Amino acid sequence: MEPAEGTSRRSAFYATRTISRDVVVPEYPELGLIAFASPNDPEPSIRVENGRIVEIDGRTEADFDLIDAFLASHGINPAVAEEAMALDDLAFARMLCGHDVPRTEILRLVEGMTPAKVARILGLLSPLELMQAMAKMRARRTPSIQAHVTNRIDHPLLIAADAASAVALGFRELETTVPVLRDAPLVALALLIGSQVPAPGALTQCSVEEKTELELGLRGLTTYAETVSVYGTEQVFLDGDDTPWSKALLASSYASRGLKMRFTSGSGAEVLMGGAEGKSMLYLEARCVAITRAAGSQGTQNGGIDGINVTGSVPNGMREILAENVMATLYGLESCTGNDTQMSASDIRRTAHTLPLLLAGSDFLFSGFGSIPSYDNTFGASNFNAEDIDDYMMIQRDWGFEGVLRSQGDDTLLPLRRRAAEACRAVLDELDLMTFDDAELERVVTAHGSLDVSEHQTDETARAGDAIIEREITAVDVVRALSIRGFELEAERVLEMTRQRLFGDHLQTSAIFAEDMSVLSALTDPNDYAGPGTGYRPSSVRLDEMARVRQERSHVExxxxxxxxxxxxxxxxxxxxxxxxxxxxxxxxxxxxxxxxxxxxxxxxxxxxxxxxxxxxxxxxxxxxxxxxxxxxxxxxxxxxxxxxxxxxxxxxxxxxxxxxxxxxxxxxxxxxxxxxxxxxxxxxxxxxxxxxxxxxxxxxxxxxxxLLPESGEPMGxxxxxxxxxxxxxxxxxxxxxxxxxxxxxxxx
Amino acid sequence: MAELRYPLGEHNRADVRSQTGKSADELTVADIRAGTITAADAAVDPDTLRRQAEFAERGGNPQLADNLRRGAELALFSDDDVLRFYDALRPGRSSVAELQTIAAELEAGAGTRCAALVHEAIAHYTRRGLIS
CATH class of the missing domain: 3.40.50.10150 (B12-dependent dehydatase associated subunit)
Structure with missing residues (x-):
């Protein structure tokens, strides 16, 4: 076919590329479609009278919205405010990426800053400088990583088996969610069991509506929570059905039961909910992160999250995302850095989004690497998914950065998946919740995803979920059932996760359990990066592990x-x-x-x-x-x-x-x-x-x-x-x- | 009692007790099977959370310390109470009187910090029209 008048075959070819499916927009500040420095962003300002903060970013006390008011009474430190606000933006920006000023001094000064000030400073940093700041400022020395473990039919045995696979690969937090809310208790229970099969100590959560999520935690069916969303404008905060005070009480509720918890925010959310008030994404995110610190959350999940595609649609969107991640660290928070939503149809573009953060490091490189196939991800596809695991391992090997994962073959994974599925089946049977035959169990063990197990979902999962709530089944019941059915190791490990609540060590900033159950947190493992030769470096043993990817072949082979x-x-x-x-x-x-x-x-x-x-x-x-x-x-x-x-x-x-x-x-x-x-x-x-x-x-x-050789686009090298x-x-x-x-x-x- | 050092699970495993006085290692699979240990025996003690608050403060995060101290107060309330308090503080759920009742309930249960949070919320909710 001839190309249309005035067009080339090259243009027609471009239209077939995946990148052509990504639609981006010019900046529209009035809608909040602007990454940095909206003309509507306030000038940074602070006024302290008698030790009280009476003005924030141009707004005086009488006009404070809920966010300003909460920051004035719980967030900004009046003793530091005037000193911090008087600092030159550029001078402070230089402190963030140099090695002269220690991390703790930065943290002290940020306590006195307003959101507009913090946003303006981070807007001064280039991508490379943001990476340097991230490496210096993150709380925990040793990076970690979180997985999504879900499937489209809420199949509990598959959840358990996939949880085991995820932990075997190195994930230390597992997040699940459900398409059917009534399934949540069952899925949380299956995740808990599967998560403890390969090694002890992985934390698990079930992301659902705030109150239900809390309830699952109170019963011990989850060990942490993350879906505690905050927003940068008052209207959207209220549309999210919370206030800074209710969120603060929610945070304390988790603490009261010895449950780890972090807040969630991320640019683009306010735009999506039609309430950005014409402000820039980074300024609104600064308000979210400031509220997160003020409410006493130890950490935050941010960096786009559900709004990543909005941020990705405007110029400098990905630099804004990295700036958000850095911002969390400036407030001394655990940084659980997104990369959990596919941000482009183009493999090149989505990789470019994630790579700088991977090289810089964070407390959790992903707040949900899709450990399951994209089609099973009930959050929606992550930026990296099971399909991309081998690519990720190879990139980790290429650069020698700490990507936290390790390659595992079927010889390791299949026995673990079997054990997890069998343990979960036994518990569901012992607790009279659901039964599965051997053929179904076999399908689960070898499955790539839920399409290999079953096409349809029955009402059984929802009824089992209801029963868990009605009969008040807790982690203790799970321990008993595991033990009765002979899964002593798993019983002991699930019980140990319950015992850890007595200590509350994992409530501190950036806390995770290593596979030997030691606590790695900002207190035991503080980031001490200060240039070459300092901070976290993969050991030679670890580098060797990273090098062993599936595609490696010796000369003999x-x-x-x-x-x-x-x-x-x-x-x-x-x-x-x-x-x-x-x-x-x-x-x-x-x-x-x-x-x-x-x-x-x-x-x-x-x-x-x-x-x-x-x-x-x-x-x-x-x-x-x-x-x-x-x-x-x-x-x-x-x-x-x-x-x-x-x-x-x-x-x-x-x-x-x-x-x-x-x-x-x-x-x-x-x-x-x-x-x-x-x-x-x-x-x-x-x-x-x-x-x-x-x-x-x-x-x-x-x-x-x-x-002539045949035409081939395949790279031979x-x-x-x-x-x-x-x-x-x-x-x-x-x-x-x-x-x-x-x-x-x-x-x- | 021995000096408490973070992480407690590492340094003070035998010293830390649940609300019912059990140490971690007294929570055994055998006792769970025998029915002599229940979920209530695995409740974190408020004093432990206050100790964690001190660690957080020393680590440079007074807001996290506040949160842990509020958590220590809520630790003595039932699950249903905790869920009810949270719900009542969500926007447009409660009248001033209802919030005052909750603040009083919290105070009666030695939850002064949480009560203060509710009183603060009452003032701002009233100002911003979030009272039902």
Missing amino acids: LLAEQAPHAGCVVLTERGPAAIRPRPDEVVIGISPAFGVDVWLTLSGLTVGEALRQILAGIEEEGVHARVVRVTHSLDLGMIGWTAANLSGSGVALGIQGKGTALIHRADLPTLANLELLSMAPLIDDSRYRLMGRNAARHARGEKPSPV PRYHAKVVALINRESQCLRAGNPQEIEVTWPS
Whole structure:
């Protein structure tokens, strides 16, 4: 089809790219569609009278909205306010990314700042400076990571099995949610059981409406909470059905039961709820983060979250997201840094969103890496999902940053998934909640996602959820049921999570349990980054673990495919090669290891077959062929050129064991050629035959059309280069000084 | 009692007691199966939360310390009470009188910090029209 008038085929091609599905907008400050510095943002200001804050960012006490009022009485420290607000923005921005001013001094000063001041300072930082500030300011030294564990049918055994997989991979917090609210207690219970199977101590939560979430926590069915949402304008805060005071009491309610809790915010939410009041995203987020600190939450989940696509639609959106993450750390909060919603249809763009934060580090790199397939993520697809796990492992290996995950094979995962599913099934049966047959359990163990288990959801899960609430089933009942059914290890681990409530150690900032149940928090493991050689560094053992990805192959493994083809052709040396014995010949120069230690080319053809096709092609043109082995060089140009100088016609065809081939002529420079097929993986039998024919035609002085490789967009390097290096190593082991050898070719019968 | 050091679970495992006086290691699977331990035995003691508040304060976060002290007060109230208090503080749920009743209930149960929070809310809710 012809392109439309005035348009190119290139434009039509662009329209097919995934990035073309992303729709972005210009800035509309009046709607809050602006990342930094809206013209409607207030000037930073503070006024303190008799130790009381009576003005914040241009608004006086009588006009305080709920957020201002709460910050005035609980947030901003009046003793520091005047000192902090008088600081030059740029001077403070420089303190954030340099190493002269310690983290604790920054924290002290931010206590006295207003949201407008903090937003304005962070707007001064470049992406790199934000990364530096993040590395310096995050609370916990050791990074961690959270997983989403959900499925579209709320299948409890699958939740348990996927929880076990997630913990085996290294996730230390698991978040679930439900499409059907009544399922929540059942799903929370399944998650709790599965989470303790591979190792003790992973924290679990069930994200639902605030009151239901609290209720699940009170019963011990969850061990932390995160869906405690705050917003940057009063109207949206109220639309979210809370006030700063109710949120503060909610925070204390969790503390009262020894439950870890963090607040949630993130830019774009106010825009989505139509109440941004024309303010910039970063300014509104500053109000959220300030409220989070003021209400006594130990941490926050922010960085876009549900609103990421709104933030992503405006210029500088991703820099704003990183600035939000840094902001949480400036307030001394645990930073649970988003990356939990797919922000683009383009793999490149969504990776670009996440990578800077990964390299900088945070308390939780993701507040929900989708550990399950995208279609099973009932939060909506995360920015990284089960489909991307191997990509993530590889990126972690490439950069050596602490991505917290480790590769695991089925030999490890399947027994853990089985144990989790069996433990969950036993508990549900013991508590008279649900039963599952063996066939269903088997499907769960090997499933990629819920589509491998069942198409439909029954009402049974909701009825089981109701029963958990009505019969007041708690974690203690789960412990009893696990023990009665013989799951003593899991019973002990679930009980230990209950016991930990007595201590409340995990209520401190950025607290997690390591797999040995030691507490890592801002108090036991404070971030001490102050430049090269300081802060968290992966140990050599950990770096080694990161390096062991699924795609790693040793040279031995890479070369294992060679041996079965040994002897596919017999190449016998018959003394020094003859020099130009006849004019109507093409000499075929083979490399040192061709048919000696290398038997299979990169395209999967044997060296014997490649040689047979070349000889046939030459013969078809009525030209004589002769084979010589070049032993002093493995360079293809040198092999071809050396052979050409032995050839009566001056034309030769050179080939390496890996299959790369060229046609050379004696009068050309060594590194030149007449034709080169450099992409060995793409050279099939017909192309070797054509190479033979073309070499013969060159020998006769003709000018044949060169052999073309098939069109392919696949990058050959990443797939084949490890093998190339292994094969070249074999070639070099066969190198020896001396003149080329005449080769007699015979075929095994 | 021994000196309490953070993390308590590491340094003071035997010293910390639940509201019913149980140490962590007295909460055993065997006793749960025997029915001599129930969920109530796993309730965190207010004094423990106050100790955590001191750790938080020393760690430089007075707001987290406040929260833990409010939590210590709520620790002695039932689940139903806690859920009810939270609900009542949500916007437009309560009259001034109802909030005052809750503040009084909190005060009666030694929940002075939480009560103060409710009194503050009453003033601002009234000012911003959030009273039902």
